[in-house]
Amino acid sequence: MDLLKPADLVDNFTRALYKLAPYRGCAHGCRYCDGRAERYYVEGDFERDIVEKPTLPARLAADLPKARERGLVAFGSGTTDPYQPCEAVSNITGSCAELLVRGPLPPAGRLPALIMTKSALALRDLPLWKIHAAQAGLVLLVSLTSLDEDLRAVMEPGASSFAQRLGLLREFKAAGCATGILAMPFLPGLSDQEESIQRVYAAAKDIGVDFVMPGGLTLRPGRQKDLYLSCLGQFRPELLPGVESIYREARDSGTPTWEARKALESTITPLRRDSGLPFLLPHKVFGPILPAHDSLRLLLRDMIELYADRSIDTRMLKRSAEFYDSWLVAKRREFRRTRSLASSWLEDALPEAAKSGELRSLLDNPKLASFCETIILEGAYLDYVSLRLEPRSQ
Numbered sequence: 001m002d003l004l005k006p007a008d009l010v011d012n013f014t015r016a017l018y019k020l021a022p023y024r025g026c027a028h029g030c031r032y033c034d035g036r037a038e039r040y041y042v043e044g045d046f047e048r049d050i051v052e053k054p055t056l057p058a059r060l061a062a063d064l065p066k067a068r069e070r071g072l073v074a075f076g077s078g079t080t081d082p083y084q085p086c087e088a089v090s091n092i093t094g095s096c097a098e099l100l101v102r103g104p105l106p107p108a109g110r111l112p113a114l115i116m117t118k119s120a121l122a123l124r125d126l127p128l129w130k131i132h133a134a135q136a137g138l139v140l141l142v143s144l145t146s147l148d149e150d151l152r153a154v155m156e157p158g159a160s161s162f163a164q165r166l167g168l169l170r171e172f173k174a175a176g177c178a179t180g181i182l183a184m185p186f187l188p189g190l191s192d193q194e195e196s197i198q199r200v201y202a203a204a205k206d207i208g209v210d211f212v213m214p215g216g217l218t219l220r221p222g223r224q225k226d227l228y229l230s231c232l233g234q235f236r237p238e239l240l241p242g243v244e245s246i247y248r249e250a251r252d253s254g255t256p257t258w259e260a261r262k263a264l265e266s267t268i269t270p271l272r273r274d275s276g277l278p279f280l281l282p283h284k285v286f287g288p289i290l291p292a293h294d295s296l297r298l299l300l301r302d303m304i305e306l307y308a309d310r311s312i313d314t315r316m317l318k319r320s321a322e323f324y325d326s327w328l329v330a331k332r333r334e335f336r337r338t339r340s341l342a343s344s345w346l347e348d349a350l351p352e353a354a355k356s357g358e359l360r361s362l363l364d365n366p367k368l369a370s371f372c373e374t375i376i377l378e379g380a381y382l383d384y385v386s387l388r389l390e391p392r393s394q
């Protein structure tokens with residue numbers, strides 16, 4: 001397997017087992033982009049020296065017949081956009097989409113996909129993604145933190161307008177795709193005010209997206225921070241001293257001071273609760289399109305965040321989640337080592353563990369084990385707002 005190298009564990013953030021990056025660098029040129037940071041080793045000018053990967057579709061075509069593990073394929077990340085302007089000509093993402101939808105059938109079945117973008121160019125491939133949503137699952141994530149076009153023109157100069165992005169979400173939603181808004185990063189002094197965040201949630205509700213994931217700005221010391229502060233200094237110089245102050249600790253992670261993080265959280269929390277929208281890609285969306293073993297790993301990790309958000313003690317849950325991850329990695333490695341195992345072996349492992357009682361002993365938490373058995377054997381899902389189990393048909 002060349003391109004589709006599955007991870008040992010699905011990624012918490014993207015829910016992906018496989019990642020495809022058709023480009024390196026990003027011409028959208030967001031002033032705050034984390035992809036500029038030195039830790040990603042992107043050489044040259046991040047927004048002009050875009051590296052295209054034209055061999056990606058051929059490599060994907062060669063890999064698909066060998067993909068024994070069903071898992072979500074993520075297009076794009078926080079450091080590149082699969083629908084940035086050069087895609088209009090090179091069509092690398094579009095060719096990969098065509099292959100996922102109509103290309104060689106993997107032994108594990110069609111692989112669901114997730115797209116992260118700030119570009120309305122994704123609409124070009126909507127006919128394909130619509131088919132994929134019905135046959136395997138498709139999730140569209142669009143970044144959007146404000147409705148202020150003047151701000152967008154300065155901070156995200158190459159990306160689609162906010163109105164176009166809302167239109168993109170609307171059309172994908174109408175086509176039967178799952179959709180979510182990555183409402184990050186809210187920019188200090190520019191888009192982190194209550195009224196501004198409220199407008200984003202109102203737009204999200206109006207469209208009916210499946211979730212909104214909010215977040216603040218990180219500024220890693222070096223190129224990323226320097227460029228952002230320089231841009232802010234030209235655009236809104238009066239904000240510069242305050243922003244420099246909250247990032248003065250110069251942490252490697254780029255996070256601002258604890259006080260600044262808490263202040264943003266206290267602005268966002270009531271708004272997101274009022275909205276009734278989950279802040280994580282919900283179990284209801286990923287449960288039906290991912291294998292049960294990966295879905296349960298994500299659910300346990302999400303529950304830690306969801307319960308912590310309600311100030312519920314999560315220590316026992318964390319312990320069980322660690323046990324489960326170790327079990328899953330061992331199963332997965334055994335499956336990869338033993339080529340003679342049927343492609344369904346891994347997908348059958350968790351339902352069998354639930355029926356035999358193995359899951360109960362490995363989680364070492366009877367209440368959680370009963371909850372997981374209901375999900376695995378009866379097809380229920382956890383509602384991320386009410387935190388109640390619901391039958392999957394709802």
Ligand code: SF4
Pocket residue numbers: 026027028029030032033034035077078079080081118159
């Ligand atoms: S669209 Fe994403 S990857 Fe591209 S510059 Fe903006 S933040 Fe970075």
